[in-house]
Amino acid sequence: MNATPQPADPGADALGTSAAQARSAVLEQLVRQDPGRFRVLTGDRPTGRLHLGHYFGTLHNRVRLQDLGVELFVVIADYQVLTDRDVADNLTEYVEELALDYLAVGVDPARSTVFTHSAVPALNQLMLPFLSLVSVAELNRNPTVKDEIAHSRQSAVSGLMFTYPVHQAADILFCKANLVPVGQDQLPHLEVTRSIARRFNDRYGHGAAVFPQPEALLSSAPLLLGTDGTKMSKSRGNAIALAADADETARLIKGARTDAQRHIGYDPATRPEVSSLVLLAALCLGRSPQEVAEQIGSAGAAALKKTVTDAVNEYLAPIRARRAEFVADRGYLRQVLREGNERARAVADATLAEVRAAMNSDF
Incomplete structure (x- = not known):
């Protein structure tokens, strides 16, 4: 089924940087007052060991939110590295290294859910109806997608890369997260998620909101340069890994x-x-x-x-x-992933059932 052209959404720029900064300050206060009302989705692609830039940029904040009492879902986005053959060929190692870093910095699997894309079929199935709610033009002009393509080392760009913003929307909406910690460069991705939630509710909600419109908790993360004076990055070999001795x-x-x-x-x-x-x-x-x-x-x-x-x-x-x-205890590590995947699957299955009912496709 072809995507139906969508009218311009009023408020599509409602999360412009200045507005997002002001709203983020309010959200920070609300989190401190009543952390239990918030569910956060965050995560990383398994492309190598995490480093100090990641720690002070995102990891430290995740643990802080967890310790405040916010419900935390952390996705290891293994499906989003299939575009990189070198990583995809060693995916198990990369996934386990990422999970090790999470546990080491203080992500507590008893209080937070750590899971992988590939282990949650219902999450990925949500991407199909979500893709019907965005146009090719919207994906083409997404600045984050443009940046991914510009920095790709591949001779040809796969279709999967264009779906990153929609896949991320599925990550966020499958668990009905209402708060997403992001940097300013990720605001366009989050706006795609908000648009998809709004459009799904308008088309299929029958007066009820199936999905929340998640809000951005802007990171005040400091910019740490790599040892070569450029942005600290796993791919540039200029980072100090958390696992380095x-x-x-x-x-x-x-x-x-x-x-x-x-x-x-x-x-x-x-x-x-x-x-x-x-x-x-x-x-x-x-x-x-x-x-x-x-x-x-x-x-x-x-x-x-x-x-x-x-x-x-x-x-x-x-x-x-x-x-x-x-x-030293890989069995425990795999148990953490197995239990996190089970919890995420239960949530995703319930959301997909709700989506099917709203779309009259519950056969």
């Missing part, structure tokens, strides 16, 4: 780019590489970047790197110790 961490930080000025200051605009290292030390030490920079003063880049190395290794020590425990 103390010696590897020291080696990576020793090779990090700085600048020619001996005096250490914190000025991200004019001294981004030095400032990123100062910020990393500050985050690990629980101090302000200005305090860290002032303490180092004119001692130079060597002193800065030693401060960062000591701070990072001390901060990561308990995380690495927990990870080592889980590595």
